[in-house]
Amino acid sequence: MSIGPRKNEYHSSGATPFFMWGCCPVASKRKEESDMKNQVRIKKAESTEALIRELDHAQNRVVNIHSELVNRGVVEHEFHSPVMNTIFTEITPAIASKMLKHYNSNTGVDATNRSMSKAAMEKIAKDMRQGEFYGNVSTAYFDDEGILMDGQTRLQAILNSKTPQHMHVTMGVPRKGMIKMDIGRKRSNADRFRLSGKFGRVTNSQAMWYEKLARYSLYANINIANGKRPYHSTTIVITDTEIEEELNRLAEPIQYITENRSKKKGLTQLPLLCAIANWWVEYDSDGDSQAEDAKQFYDDLLAGDKLSQGDPLYTLREKMLTIDWTRINVSQKEGYALCWGWTIHAINKHTNAEVLTRLAKNTVSYKIKLP
Numbered sequence: 001m002s003i004g005p006r007k008n009e010y011h012s013s014g015a016t017p018f019f020m021w022g023c024c025p026v027a028s029k030r031k032e033e034s035d036m037k038n039q040v041r042i043k044k045a046e047s048t049e050a051l052i053r054e055l056d057h058a059q060n061r062v063v064n065i066h067s068e069l070v071n072r073g074v075v076e077h078e079f080h081s082p083v084m085n086t087i088f089t090e091i092t093p094a095i096a097s098k099m100l101k102h103y104n105s106n107t108g109v110d111a112t113n114r115s116m117s118k119a120a121m122e123k124i125a126k127d128m129r130q131g132e133f134y135g136n137v138s139t140a141y142f143d144d145e146g147i148l149m150d151g152q153t154r155l156q157a158i159l160n161s162k163t164p165q166h167m168h169v170t171m172g173v174p175r176k177g178m179i180k181m182d183i184g185r186k187r188s189n190a191d192r193f194r195l196s197g198k199f200g201r202v203t204n205s206q207a208m209w210y211e212k213l214a215r216y217s218l219y220a221n222i223n224i225a226n227g228k229r230p231y232h233s234t235t236i237v238i239t240d241t242e243i244e245e246e247l248n249r250l251a252e253p254i255q256y257i258t259e260n261r262s263k264k265k266g267l268t269q270l271p272l273l274c275a276i277a278n279w280w281v282e283y284d285s286d287g288d289s290q291a292e293d294a295k296q297f298y299d300d301l302l303a304g305d306k307l308s309q310g311d312p313l314y315t316l317r318e319k320m321l322t323i324d325w326t327r328i329n330v331s332q333k334e335g336y337a338l339c340w341g342w343t344i345h346a347i348n349k350h351t352n353a354e355v356l357t358r359l360a361k362n363t364v365s366y367k368i369k370l371p
Contacts (some may be wrong), residue, residue: 080146081171096155104148124157135167209258216245217274230337253280266320275343284370312356316346
């Protein structure tokens with residue numbers, strides 16, 4: 001695929017290559033060195049405010065120079081540049097469509113990009129529609145021939161969401177740099193929330209549990225609201241905003257449960273903990289908070305020393321500690337649904353002071369029913 005003029009054609013076209021912070025002709029090494037010395041002269045007496053204004057003017061000048069190159073037809077399109085530079089600009093659905101159609105390929109032997117993740121694209125598009133996409137920390141990359149190197153998922157999300165977005169665009173990147181692109185470890189949702197301060201001062205492990213509990217609570221509640229059993233689908237598109245809202249809703253139980261986790265694997269099942277957290281923030285018909293009762297329920301579940309047969313909490317605890325999931329022939333999603341259903345069923349029996357001696361596939365409840 002050959003798009004736009006080659007590097008050695010720019011000089012014959014009369015265009016002058018430019019650097020990010022201003023115009024700089026490149027004719028010879030000596031002249032280049034001289035220009036670099038004279039490129040930015042800073043007087044010691046210049047105020048900080050003046051320097052900031054100059055920096056802003058320089059950035060605007062880069063944008064204006066590039067627009068002029070586009071108008072003159074020197075470059076192929078809006079994000080094609082003879083030298084590497086970066087701009088912060090608005091990308092409309094029309095521009096996104098143009099870039100994806102003419103300057104990107106992710107199929108076949110001539111592919112210039114990797115295959116696109118539909119799930120990732122839909123998540124970003126949802127953020128864009130809700131005004132939760134932050135383009136000031138997002139950069140798309142185009143190579144020195146104007147071909148898209150990185151950013152196709154975000155461009156497709158702009159197209160699908162039908163919303164214009166501002167983001168950084170770096171152009172003129174050498175194609176050989178593609179081999180080193182996206183090779184770092186991707187930040188998890190827990191990483192991003194912790195580093196942004198959303199969780200306060202917590203460890204990596206705590207942040208991971210916070211995020212998981214919020215996410216699996218959403219999976220259960222969204223499925224139930226849609227008339228499905230909890231965890232029927234765990235591929236639901238959930239945005240960071242929704243996770244943050246769920247964290248705020250369940251802040252107290254999630255923090256307590258995370259800081260007081262059992263060492264027994266059966267008592268750390270996510271659906272079990274999520275069900276208790278959801279009960280924790282409920283109120284009964286008299287308007288009384290369930291927080292104290294739910295906290296005591298959780299503490300007794302972990303301790304297990306004050307329980308007797310017939311107690312719903314005893315029955316739930318024994319079930320979770322002794323069940324062999326490989327013998328009951330259920331999928332992971334079905335197992336999650338059972339775990340949630342048994343916990344809610346035990347909670348309902350407990351709050352209504354009823355006996356519970358057995359938990360089976362047909363003894364489940366998905367919604368909390370308080371007296």
